[in-house]
Amino acid sequence: MQPTVEDVARAAGVSRQTVSNVLNAPERVRPETRERVEAAIAQLGYRPNRVAQSLRASSSRMIGYRIEPVHPFAVGSIHDRLLHALADAGRAEDHHLLLYTADDLDGEIAGALALHRAGAVDGFVLYGLHAGDPRPPALLHHGIPFAAFGRTGHDEGHPWVDVDNAAGTAAATRHLVEVGHRRIAFAGYPRGGDVGERRAEGWRATLEACGLPPGPDLRGEDSLATGARLAAELLDDPEPPTAVVAATDTLAAGLLRGARDRGARLAVVGFDDTPTAAALDLSSVRQPIEAVGHAMVRALLNPAPPDGPPAASLLPPELIVRGSSCPP
Amino acid sequence: MQPTVEDVARAAGVSRQTVSNVLNAPERVRPETRERVEAAIAQLGYRPNRVAQSLRASSSRMIGYRIEPVHPFAVGSIHDRLLHALADAGRAEDHHLLLYTADDLDGEIAGALALHRAGAVDGFVLYGLHAGDPRPPALLHHGIPFAAFGRTGHDEGHPWVDVDNAAGTAAATRHLVEVGHRRIAFAGYPRGGDVGERRAEGWRATLEACGLPPGPDLRGEDSLATGARLAAELLDDPEPPTAVVAATDTLAAGLLRGARDRGARLAVVGFDDTPTAAALDLSSVRQPIEAVGHAMVRALLNPAPPDGPPAASLLPPELIVRGSSCPP
DNA sequence: TTGTACGCGTTATCAC
DNA sequence: GTGATAACGCGTACAA
Secondary structure: OOOOHHHHHHHHOOOHHHHHHHHHOHHHOOHHHHHHHHHHHHHHOOOOOHHHHHHHHOOOOEEEEEOOOOOOOOOOOOHHHHHHHHHHHHHHOOOEEEEEOOOOHHHHHHHHHHHHHOOOOOEEEEEEEOOOOOHHHHHHHOOOOEEEEEOOOOOOOOOEEEEOHHHHHHHHHHHHHHOOOOOEEEEEOOOOOHHHHHHHHHHHHHHHHOOOOOOOEEEOOOOHHHHHHHHHHHHOOOOOOOEEEEOOHHHHHHHHHHHHHOOOOOEEEEEOOOHHHHHOOOEEEEOOHHHHHHHHHHHHHOOOOOOOOOOEEEEOOEEEOOHHHOOO | OOOOHHHHHHHHOOOHHHHHHHHHOHHHOOHHHHHHHHHHHHHHOOOOOHHHHHHHHOOOOEEEEEOOOOOOOOOOOOHHHHHHHHHHHHHHOOOEEEEEOOOOHHHHHHHHHHHHHOOOOOEEEEEEEOOOOOHHHHHHHOOOOEEEEEOOOOOOOOOEEEEOHHHHHHHHHHHHHHOOOOOEEEEEOOOOOHHHHHHHHHHHHHHHHOOOOOOOEEEOOOOHHHHHHHHHHHHOOOOOOOEEEEOOHHHHHHHHHHHHHOOOOOEEEEEOOOHHHHHOOOEEEEOOHHHHHHHHHHHHHOOOOOOOOOOEEEEOOEEEOOHHHOOO
């Protein structure tokens, strides 16, 4: 059994509450008494019981997070980076991450509701928001605090953090133009997803701003095979592009492979700067995931005043230049 | 504020304890009373407060886990699979995963001690045990329950789960022999690590059992670049091997690339069956990580009787055959 | 400055 | 079968 305040009090020859005061209001205790108590604490290895503290404060100091199953085709993911960043961000404010699983978004909502009702968590961090996402309205309706990564398009009611996707592909496109490319294509997700469209938009707008005609705008599912197929498609053109901006590192890796299979040169820039990008010497747009995690935890634990708007930040990504984006 | 037992009791016109009995010992309550209480519970959306339950039971129903920073060079990892498996395994026994961070193994031990002293977790799951690992003796010394993935060589005192690494490379080697290869090399971690040596041992023993001479046994750090370099080294041989057993998918991917760069054919089998393997059509040895996670949680939550040995299981991996291990 | 009393929400024990 | 009482460990208003 762990020692309690009572044990410490007995060992130090003071009352239970004096020990509590030493911990929570040290200035109220005479220095010599404090030292005696602190010695007893150290000697017994006493730590306040978090569960009792939680019950007393009706705050669990836990942040809930649903962990998704691993996506079997994505060659690299930022998910593990985010998880570490969240756990690390909580440390400074003495909060911990509580993981739970669910089969889908409705299960995630049901699980969040149950955990919150049971007092197991103070709030949640939501990953991968998208247009039409059912989670924000559901949690808002039940009055459950949360912070989100991504946006739905109706994000006024809760704190959120997002990365400026368009700025990322814009930087990639600008970089390719600067090293001399003039025909620059785009390879992305199927049309409709908001993240994908924003990445396409950054590419398109930058070409326009540079006075260059947009190259082909190809789409497909996020896999290596698709990337390779798109590369073949691009190179079949009588006047093929010399560079491609890809919406993910997975597609970018596929494009590199497709081009190499044809013995052709093709400059490629990926997105997410996964370990795969580093391994393949692939230039890539890096999301500031550590900052995202810290910003979400901060927004969740230090909510805005009731009359002000919730915290919201749009963070800039950073282009990591490697060998795959060389001049034509 | 969430409803409490008291609220339910008032709504159902019974005492607080009758409500508790309905939840924890239903057979003691007259059916009609029970129904009335259950209706009140449903109507109020009552859920027992986990924190109060924890305090009462002195069990937090939490499992602690230290999440490591992402290794920047490994192209695929089984870590995210394990995390999901652990969270999922806890669900069945109404336990949740509590994540924390630490800078190194000593920090992990200190954090575990603090969390356990504070009553925040009931026990821990340890990842990546190796010979000389300081964590098992430290936790045993403090009487902190834990289950481990991997072995140190002195594993009698605590529950552990491991994957039979030698059986994995043995299956890979046997498969390559069966499809017709006779000169089969090995590419692995630098000598010394126990996991790496077991994987090498499975390869060596199988060749011996088949009456074949062992091919070159090459080692290097776990990166794509190393794999490519080792491929070049192998193919420089006047009588080069036609196949390689690799200790990781990352090395295997590098070997494939190295061979392709030389325009040579080289059959390769990797280890871990990461998404990278699927993407590259790479045969690979798959660890049963989901089973590992479930076995660890089971062992942790249902400890062996004090007089019996702790639970221990050595799980078999499975060879996933794809295109990279075709006949010579 | 120190000690006393109470409540956070739950459940086990024990009378009735 | 049901209801009062106590206890888990802590923090805090209040009194001394």
